[in-house]
Amino acid sequence: MKVDVSSLDFREVNDKLREQDGECTLTGCLGQRFIAAGMANREITIEGTPGNALGAYLNGADITVCGNAQDAVGDTMNAGRIVVHGNIGDAAGYAMRGGKIFVRGNAGYRAGIHMKAYKEKIPVMVIGGSCGSFLGEYQAGGVIVVLGLSDEKAAGAQGSRRIVGNFPCTGMHGGKMFLRTDAKDIAFPWQVTARPAEEADLAEIRGYVEEYCSLFGCDVDEVMNASYTVVTPDSRNPYKQLYVAN
């Protein structure tokens, strides 16, 4: 089912989606916010540029964006999957607590800010390109993987970028981050530990990388066969006495 949403505002877009069962393609999307917010059990493909907070509170639906997405993709999502073939804006996966986000291109600032995990709920975000500053800020759980595969042209448009910008993992106190780099040029805060990933670490993310590669058509072994850095918080309370004597 195809729906042209070019003349609809965000409420009407979501009303249209609620009327559908199963697969639906939105065409002519241009800036409508909150698309598919809280939705479960359906497949949605988006042509055009969805607005901020795409898939907020997502509860199981599967969203594919053919181009770029804006800010706060998957804000507080609980379950489901968001696949973006282009780049995403700032604060992707803000406080997400379940489900997966796959981005072929680059992410803006603060990707994975305050991701969290609970029991069987483990949110996952895989960024194919590079990320802006404050990646995984206040990360409390879940898994963030950054592959740094972005093509030369994309890198040229933004100057020669490292795989992440400044101040990654600021305030991180849970979860894991995997960077496909030796991270020699990246400064981490002292409250986290960054070390070369071992085989056991890589086994943890192989399934996610396989999913990324099957979505975007690249070779798993080639992507896995590189040095990875794994980052985890230092202890259970690395911020003791940062603000108060506790």
Place this chain on the structure above:
Amino acid sequence: MAGLREGEVRIPSGCAIAAVISREGKKMTGESIMESMKPMHDRSNGLGGGFAGYGIYPEYKDYYALHLFFDCRDTRKACEAFLKESFEVVKGELIPTRKIPEITDEPIIWRYFVTPLPSVLRDLQLDEKEFVARTVMKINTEMTGAYVFSSGKNMGTFKAVGFPEDVGRFYRLDEYEGYCWTAHGRYPTNTPGWWGGAHPFTLLDYSVVHNGEISSYDANRRFIEMFGYKCNLQTDTEVITYILDYLLRVQGLTLTEAANVIAAPFWSTIEGKTDAYEKQKLQFLRTVYPSLLVTGPFSIVLGFDGGLMALNDRLKLRSMVVGEKDDKVFIASEEAAIRVMEPNVENIWAPAGGEPVIVTVKEGAY
């Protein structure tokens, strides 16, 4: 809150900004920039919208175009008499507007094309721009009921209480042609939302549209008011405008240097610089102008004669996207706004926090 104006109350911002410029100096009507604000409608709340157009007054390009709000006819008469004491006024007229139901309670809106009298400048030993800037400050501070909201050459700002797309129609921007346009949709959080408080904020040919809310307002204000600027409206964008005028026009800094003052990198980032000259310069700028560091969220577009500069705060607490197509460069809070102006836009990217994007029109084309 009815009847309150900027400066009389402070309410403890999401906004929208957009801009387009032709590097070749090709003229565009205001239609495209008005359209760009539509997908970002929900970023504003109807309490302010505005635009700045550059290259729109070619027939009066050697005269300062003063745009003024007046509360009544007597104020206008008094202000005109005051202007005529020190300016040659070659033309004064109502700014043409369109009556639409979305825009109400408009003040009296006039524009004057003026040039300071040479004898006055000689007596005061001031250059032309400084004298115009001081005159703007004097009217806005001392003349109750009169407010200059645009004072550059061959440019003009147009602002009102309302949603930006309605404000553009109200001012008939489809009838103007410029090589550069900036736009703003307002969601005021600190002040009640009066016509003068809408963006862009301007002084001479500098105009600023701003999304965000800076936390250094009072520190910045105290410093800048030592140099003759008067922040009358308690809005943070006004102080950013005066800071940029001070750094660029008065202190003679380059655009990049000014960006490095207001969105200075962290000391740790400066420490990590490998280029010794750059490192020393950044240290110098932070040391000389510590009170002009602007903290808190902002994304701004500064328009000036022949170009624009887009800049995010160093933590990048607001969004900003840039795109290109042929001779044009587009900037907006959201990619969707750029795609309205140019569906086939190329090289879409998001500048890093504190990284200025400077676009200039080729020499002789504006």
